Amino acid sequence: MTTETAPTPQTSVAEDVPQPGPRFAVSALVENLRDYGLVLALIAIMVFFQFTTGGTLFKPVNLSNLVQQNSFIIVMALGMLLVIVAGHIDLSVGSVAGFVGALAATMMVIWPLGILSNPLVVSIICLIVGGAIGAAQGYWIAYHRIPSFIVTLAGMLTFRGMCQALLGGGSSVGPLPDPFKQLSSGFIPDITGSIMLIPPVVNAAGKTIVGSGLTLHSTTLIIGALGVLAYVYFGLRARRTRERHGYEAEPFALFAVKTVVIGTLALFLVYQFATYKGLPIVLVVMAALIALFVFITKKTTIGRRVYAMGGNAKAAQLSGIKTDRLTLLVFINMGVLSALGGLIIAARLGQAVPAAGLGSELDVIAAVFIGGASAMGGVGQVAGSVVGGFIMGVMNNGMSIMGVNVDWQQVVKGLVLLGAVVFDVYNKNKG
Amino acid sequence: MTSTILEMRDITKTFPGVKALSNVNLSVEEGEIHAVVGENGAGKSTLMKVLSGVYPAGSYDGKIIYRGQVCHFKGIHDSERLGIVIIHQELALVPMLSIAENIFLGNEHAKYGVIDWNANETRTAALLKKVGLSEDPKTLITDIGVGKQQLVEIAKALSKEVRLLILDEPTASLSEKDSQALLDLLLEFKRQGITSILISHKLNEVSRVADHVTIIRDGQTIETLDKSQISEDRIITSMVGRPLEDRFPPRDPKIGDTVFEVRKWSVYHPIHAERQVIKGIDVTVKRGEVVGIAGLMGAGRTEFAMSLFGRSYGRRITGEVLLNGKPIDISSVGKAVEHGIAYVTEDRKTYGLNLIDHIKHNITLANLGGVSRHAVIDDLRELDVANDYRGRTNIRSSSVYQKTGNLSGGNQQKVVLSKWLFANPDVLILDEPTRGIDVGAKYEIYTIIARLASEGKAVIVISSEMPELLGVSDRIYVMNEGRMVGEMAASDASQEKIMRAIVRGEKAS
Numbered sequence: 042m043t044t045e046t047a048p049t050p051q052t053s054v055a056e057d058v059p060q061p062g063p064r065f066a067v068s069a070l071v072e073n074l075r076d077y078g079l080v081l082a083l084i085a086i087m088v089f090f091q092f093t094t095g096g097t098l099f100k101p102v103n104l105s106n107l108v109q110q111n112s113f114i115i116v117m118a119l120g121m122l123l124v125i126v127a128g129h130i131d132l133s134v135g136s137v138a139g140f141v142g143a144l145a146a147t148m149m150v151i152w153p154l155g156i157l158s159n160p161l162v163v164s165i166i167c168l169i170v171g172g173a174i175g176a177a178q179g180y181w182i183a184y185h186r187i188p189s190f191i192v193t194l195a196g197m198l199t200f201r202g203m204c205q206a207l208l209g210g211g212s213s214v215g216p217l218p219d220p221f222k223q224l225s226s227g228f229i230p231d232i233t234g235s236i237m238l239i240p241p242v243v244n245a246a247g248k249t250i251v252g253s254g255l256t257l258h259s260t261t262l263i264i265g266a267l268g269v270l271a272y273v274y275f276g277l278r279a280r281r282t283r284e285r286h287g288y289e290a291e292p293f294a295l296f297a298v299k300t301v302v303i304g305t306l307a308l309f310l311v312y313q314f315a316t317y318k319g320l321p322i323v324l325v326v327m328a329a330l331i332a333l334f335v336f337i338t339k340k341t342t343i344g345r346r347v348y349a350m351g352g353n354a355k356a357a358q359l360s361g362i363k364t365d366r367l368t369l370l371v372f373i374n375m376g377v378l379s380a381l382g383g384l385i386i387a388a389r390l391g392q393a394v395p396a397a398g399l400g401s402e403l404d405v406i407a408a409v410f411i412g413g414a415s416a417m418g419g420v421g422q423v424a425g426s427v428v429g430g431f432i433m434g435v436m437n438n439g440m441s442i443m444g445v446n447v448d449w450q451q452v453v454k455g456l457v458l459l460g461a462v463v464f465d466v467y468n469k470n471k472g
Numbered sequence: 473m474t475s476t477i478l479e480m481r482d483i484t485k486t487f488p489g490v491k492a493l494s495n496v497n498l499s500v501e502e503g504e505i506h507a508v509v510g511e512n513g514a515g516k517s518t519l520m521k522v523l524s525g526v527y528p529a530g531s532y533d534g535k536i537i538y539r540g541q542v543c544h545f546k547g548i549h550d551s552e553r554l555g556i557v558i559i560h561q562e563l564a565l566v567p568m569l570s571i572a573e574n575i576f577l578g579n580e581h582a583k584y585g586v587i588d589w590n591a592n593e594t595r596t597a598a599l600l601k602k603v604g605l606s607e608d609p610k611t612l613i614t615d616i617g618v619g620k621q622q623l624v625e626i627a628k629a630l631s632k633e634v635r636l637l638i639l640d641e642p643t644a645s646l647s648e649k650d651s652q653a654l655l656d657l658l659l660e661f662k663r664q665g666i667t668s669i670l671i672s673h674k675l676n677e678v679s680r681v682a683d684h685v686t687i688i689r690d691g692q693t694i695e696t697l698d699k700s701q702i703s704e705d706r707i708i709t710s711m712v713g714r715p716l717e718d719r720f721p722p723r724d725p726k727i728g729d730t731v732f733e734v735r736k737w738s739v740y741h742p743i744h745a746e747r748q749v750i751k752g753i754d755v756t757v758k759r760g761e762v763v764g765i766a767g768l769m770g771a772g773r774t775e776f777a778m779s780l781f782g783r784s785y786g787r788r789i790t791g792e793v794l795l796n797g798k799p800i801d802i803s804s805v806g807k808a809v810e811h812g813i814a815y816v817t818e819d820r821k822t823y824g825l826n827l828i829d830h831i832k833h834n835i836t837l838a839n840l841g842g843v844s845r846h847a848v849i850d851d852l853r854e855l856d857v858a859n860d861y862r863g864r865t866n867i868r869s870s871s872v873y874q875k876t877g878n879l880s881g882g883n884q885q886k887v888v889l890s891k892w893l894f895a896n897p898d899v900l901i902l903d904e905p906t907r908g909i910d911v912g913a914k915y916e917i918y919t920i921i922a923r924l925a926s927e928g929k930a931v932i933v934i935s936s937e938m939p940e941l942l943g944v945s946d947r948i949y950v951m952n953e954g955r956m957v958g959e960m961a962a963s964d965a966s967q968e969k970i971m972r973a974i975v976r977g978e979k980a981s
């Protein structure tokens with residue numbers, strides 16, 4: 042998880058600056074308690090389901106399923122995070138996803154569009170349509186000050202209706218072409234060739250005596266290893282620059298533990314994927330988007346402006362930030378990501394159905410709030426929302442395997458959401 | 473016959489990374505006005521929050537003895553029950569409710585849960601009379617000025633059978649006249665036996681009404697002065713730790729050509745479209761010049777400045793703005809900032825700060841371009857900038873990572889100022905730049921103003937404190953009811969002259 046410890050200039054004259062040493066380490070730990078807590082919660086939930094599902098959760102097949110079934114929630118949560126940080130909400134994302142999925146299917150299967158029905162072309166058109174939908178909603182919110190709750194509630198009804206209308210009532214449209222389905226069910230190609238761990242030795246009767254015959258997807262392993270190395274490298278480099286400029290970085294022990302835990306977890310998951318068919322394409326797409334949004338929110342001026350606007354819109358405006366335009370952009374972004382979510386859902390089902398994405402806005406919003414965003418705006422992290430999304434995903438998946446009734450799944454998810462927010466509020470009041 | 477009503481002993485309160493109070497002692501006599509003074513961030517507000525139970529017993533160390541009994545307040549309800557009422561630095565009235573509704577909020581006269589509005593309004597009228605207000609109890613809070621709002625807060629305190637009234641900088645945003653009225657009211661309370669604790673940076677007021685003054689510096693009690701020892705200089709020496717020779721830095725103005733010019737500026741009220749708020753104003757500012765705008769509360773100075781700054785106030789705005797002789801378009805804040813114009817608001821909480829974010833992010837917000845390349849922020853450069861300005865304006869905080877919402881009022885003001893200094897404007901409009909700021913820090917801000925002017929910038933200072941205007945400006949405009957009713961060189965201006973111009977303006981309109 043990303044953490045921002047409070048580095049202090051060592052040259053400071055103030056005497057009340059926390060001194061380095063154990064006390065500082067403790068205070069850094071306490072300050073980031075929420076971040077660590079969230080990751081620990083995710084790990085605890087994973088371990089819990091690993092046991093209750095009799096080891097099924099971490100089975101490579103299931104991990105692939107988990108990712109393919111829940112990635113659209115995380116993709117949409119990235120947009121929702123910005124919406125919520127900006128001080129708004131978007132209730133329409135599930136409906137927009139459903140509508141865009143229906144549109145994609147109709148374009149590819151029903152309408153005689155010739156070359157235009159190519160999956161790639163259709164996907165691009167659909168993302169643009171998503172952006173336009175976001176713009177249409179954002180316009181009323183940004184320039185006419187209609188509360189986002191109301192505008193997107195209207196959007197939720199409108200686009201669900203349009204989705205059903207497009208599909209001609211209760212019917213579904215499919216099957217979708219195979220190349221399109223790759224988006225959700227495909228795996229990255231093994232360009233470096235698979236490797237066999239221990240070649241099986243077969244006896245005369247044709248029975249395997251030793252060796253599992255386990256083949257590993259080597260490209261996946263290479264990508265995973267490079268990713269983890271890059272993570273460690275950039276972490277170390279950031280520390281180094283910080284120290285060179287005379288600022289104290291977070292305590293090394295803390296940094297080391299954090300890096301090792303996250304690195305090991307990542308490597309373990311990558312290995313699991315490698316034993317199956319490799320990295321799902323949708324996971325790669327999702328990872329790239331996560332990296333992009335971490336960058337936008339942490340490093341760019343536009344990201345900073347969204348936080349400033351959510352924290353105090355009037356002050357942001359009086360600092361020269363064009364809050365109207367920024368709000369519009371945030372909703373356009375949300376629209377594009379909802380559309381992508383819709384494409385992912387359709388690709389996974391292999392067809393467009395009237396109920397696609399139904400109710401998913403709630404999972405998406407819950408992921409962002411579990412991730413520590415504030416309903417008042419101005420507060421929230423991409424990393425938090427992603428972990429929040431995984432918590433929702435693992436619970437969905439784990440409870441389904443355990444055979445927990447869908448009704449009770451809702452109850453549990455509701456309680457987890459409440460618990461996370463209560464924890465936040467309690468933490469804040471104590472501090 | 474005097475007896476001690478309150479004793480606070482060895483109060484220590486720490487926040488993460490900051491020791492706000494360490495072993496503070498305060499002893500207040502029954503029926504006196506006891507002033508508490510100290511620099512920004514010294515811990516005055518914190519001490520009062522400890523006393524009133526905002527910070528509950530257990531979250532601090534030390535003892536509170538009130539009327540002979542050790543108290544452990546768990547919240548403000550506990551202290552209010554014993555007659556201790558606090559009026560916070562930032563007013564806590566609900567703007568869209570009436571005076572009566574505000575006064576009895578949470579304490580409504582009600583039968584079986586049904587509010588008896590007649591009883592509430594009759595009682596409100598009686599309370600308002602006590603504080604010298606003749607407003608209708610049904611008037612909405614937004615429709616009365618800050619001065620009257622402050623009096624409503626006091627009326628609210630009276631409704632709770634107050635014995636010990638705590639006022640945290642009650643006159644910071646009041647005009648001289650309103651401040652006088654408020655202080656007279658405190659003296660009247662004193663005659664009725666109500667004890668008051670008064671926190672203020674206006675030392676002339678303190679010396680006028682206080683029976684004792686307790687000075688706090690860096691979270692520690694320095695001393696308590698009694699009536700015979702109280703003088704402004706004595707207090708300052710004790711507050712700052714050394715005598716302060718001058719209240720204003722020396723200046724040697726080098727005034728050049730006209731830089732900034734506003735012609736026939738006229739603005740209408742944003743809601744009451746018929747009401748003209750600014751009535752055709754002309755203003756010029758020269759290079760290197762500090763121009764003051766004097767006027768009473770409600771003269772339209774803030775409205776003028778905000779309407780100029782990217783049309784942030786009002787409707788149907790007409791008029792012309794020239795920079796270096798050329799007309800410029802400053803119809804949005806972005807454009808105004810691009811033209812090198814900055815406006816430092818008088819209302820830091822509403823318009824100045826993102827209170828949930830830290831000092832660093834607040835300081836760079838108006839000039840993100842200055843810490844980024846191709847829209848990517850350079851963290852370390854930003855950190856350097858923030859630390860630099862934190863030092864320059866002497867912001868007291870644990871680090872630049874302290875949330876601005878946790879800073880003392882005066883230090884918040886310095887963050888807003890830093891933000892605009894970093895934007896490096898050519899024309900700087902400062903609206904009440906020293907509101908809630910201690911004497912030492914005021915001097916620092918005046919020094920910054922003087923330095924900006926000597927660098928050839930144009931500075932406009934709006935202030936309700938006339939000595940301040942006379943001390944920092946080269947030229948002073950007098951504004952009244954949306955018009956400029958006077959203009960004079962600071963060298964031959966005086967408080968009387970300014971007041972006379974205002975009165976003349978009032979007669980003329």
Ligand SMILES: Nc1ncnc2c1ncn2[C@@H]1O[C@H](COP(=O)(O)OP(=O)(O)OP(=O)(O)O)[C@@H](O)[C@H]1O
Nearest residue numbers: 487492512513514515516517518878879880881882
């Ligand atoms: N909630 C908080 N968290 C952390 N630090 C705090 C908090 N509240 C106050 N402080 C710190 O405690 C110190 C004392 O603040 P306090 O508001 O009491 O000052 P003050 O004397 O009232 O100043 P001013 O004259 O500017 O109002 C300051 O350094 C401030 O930053």
Ligand SMILES: [Mg+2]
Nearest residue numbers: 517561880881
């Ligand atoms: Mg204070």
